[in-house]
Amino acid sequence: MVRLEGEDLARQERDFKGYTEGMVRLTPGRWLFPAPFEKYADKYYKFELKPNDVVLLTYPKCGTTWLQEVVWTMRNNPDLDNPMANMPVNARVPFLEMDSLLTSKNLPPVTEDHPLMQGFKKMCPGRDPKDGVFLQISELAPSPRTIKSHLPLSLLPQNLLTTSKAVYMARNPKDAVLSFYHHCRIFKNHGYEGSFEQFVQYFLDDDFIYGPYWLHLKEALGQRDNSNLHVMFFEDLKQNTLHELKRLNDFLGTKLTEDQLKGVAHYTSFPEMKARDGLLGNGGDIFFNLDIVKKDGGFFRKGTIGDWKGKYTPELDAKMDQWIKINLADLDIQFKY
Numbered sequence: 001m002v003r004l005e006g007e008d009l010a011r012q013e014r015d016f017k018g019y020t021e022g023m024v025r026l027t028p029g030r031w032l033f034p035a036p037f038e039k040y041a042d043k044y045y046k047f048e049l050k051p052n053d054v055v056l057l058t059y060p061k062c063g064t065t066w067l068q069e070v071v072w073t074m075r076n077n078p079d080l081d082n083p084m085a086n087m088p089v090n091a092r093v094p095f096l097e098m099d100s101l102l103t104s105k106n107l108p109p110v111t112e113d114h115p116l117m118q119g120f121k122k123m124c125p126g127r128d129p130k131d132g133v134f135l136q137i138s139e140l141a142p143s144p145r146t147i148k149s150h151l152p153l154s155l156l157p158q159n160l161l162t163t164s165k166a167v168y169m170a171r172n173p174k175d176a177v178l179s180f181y182h183h184c185r186i187f188k189n190h191g192y193e194g195s196f197e198q199f200v201q202y203f204l205d206d207d208f209i210y211g212p213y214w215l216h217l218k219e220a221l222g223q224r225d226n227s228n229l230h231v232m233f234f235e236d237l238k239q240n241t242l243h244e245l246k247r248l249n250d251f252l253g254t255k256l257t258e259d260q261l262k263g264v265a266h267y268t269s270f271p272e273m274k275a276r277d278g279l280l281g282n283g284g285d286i287f288f289n290l291d292i293v294k295k296d297g298g299f300f301r302k303g304t305i306g307d308w309k310g311k312y313t314p315e316l317d318a319k320m321d322q323w324i325k326i327n328l329a330d331l332d333i334q335f336k337y
């Protein structure tokens with residue numbers, strides 16, 4: 001793990017105003033994180049998993065929140081009557097490495113009366129938030145736990161797929177990077193202020209937070225034959241929702257009936273989730289740049305396939321097509337755009 005220095009760091013800090021604590025790059029892999037990741041990296045790698053855990057794995061902006069709601073609902077709320085469903089999804093399905101990302105000086109301090117701290121105190125009595133709010137919520141979440149992570153398999157416990165089950169969801173890179181661009185503008189801890197073209201260039205250069213999209217995907221696809229890993233695609237879940245929920249039902253062993261699966265499909269559809277969006281109600285407002293939210297939309301932005309169309313210049317699109325062609329050559333998958 002090395003600290004980013006010189007022009008490499010200056011460029012990140014210039015374009016991403018939220019990266020105020022320095023950055024670290026992990027090799028091999030070129031995974032990139034805010035420097036506070038150093039404090040937690042080992043804890044993530046050694047995180048104790050249980051046989052009935054389900055870990056949801058995605059590269060950022062590939063439909064994680066949707067998958068969180070789908071899997072949690074299937075496992076805990078098949079008849080849509082569980083009162084816990086009113087809690088924010090990140091409290092029910094904790095985001096393992098979130099502590100590493102919420103360290104920016106661009107964010108106001110999270111005070112004792114903030115819903116996040118209130119939730120922490122309830123879920124982790126006697127624990128010190130300095131040891132990681134989200135890490136400890138992940139540890140102490142009631143079983144059966146469903147946990148979210150954007151970390152690549154190589155940075156997670158190496159017994160993950162022998163101890164627990166995992167679901168990996170992929171999304172076509174053109175939509176994923178557009179969604180990530182929006183995300184980095186609305187979240188103050190990223191505070192992206194550059195152009196869309198520049199943002200895509202960071203993506204093509206594997207040079208922004210988290211790091212290489214293709215390596216992340218390849219690490220998961222390399223485990224595709226492992227019966228504890230279920231691989232799925234955002235686009236299939238969108239176009240063929242019931243079929244994908246049936247596949248998940250088999251994988252998770254949740255035994256939902258067709259009617260229950262139809263209920264889950266409706267409950268987790270984009271309009272329903274958007275309508276329940278707790279952006280302001282859950283105190284998420286302190287993390288957001290509300291001017292941009294007002295102008296460009298909030299977290300639940302479009303939720304479609306192909307929103308990228310018309311957003312790339314022809315040159316940038318051609319560059320991206322070439323990059324995709326090269327990287328897909330040794331992968332046995334096709335994306336839908």
Ligand code: PPS
Binds near residue numbers: 059271
């Ligand atoms: S994050 O922050 O990395 O966890 O973001 P993530 O949840 O992976 O991705 C956010 C995008 O997923 C869209 N979304 C959905 N699409 C379809 N159906 C449902 N229910 C749904 N929920 C979230 C969300 O709108 C983001 O995509 P874009 O393209 O920006 O709209």
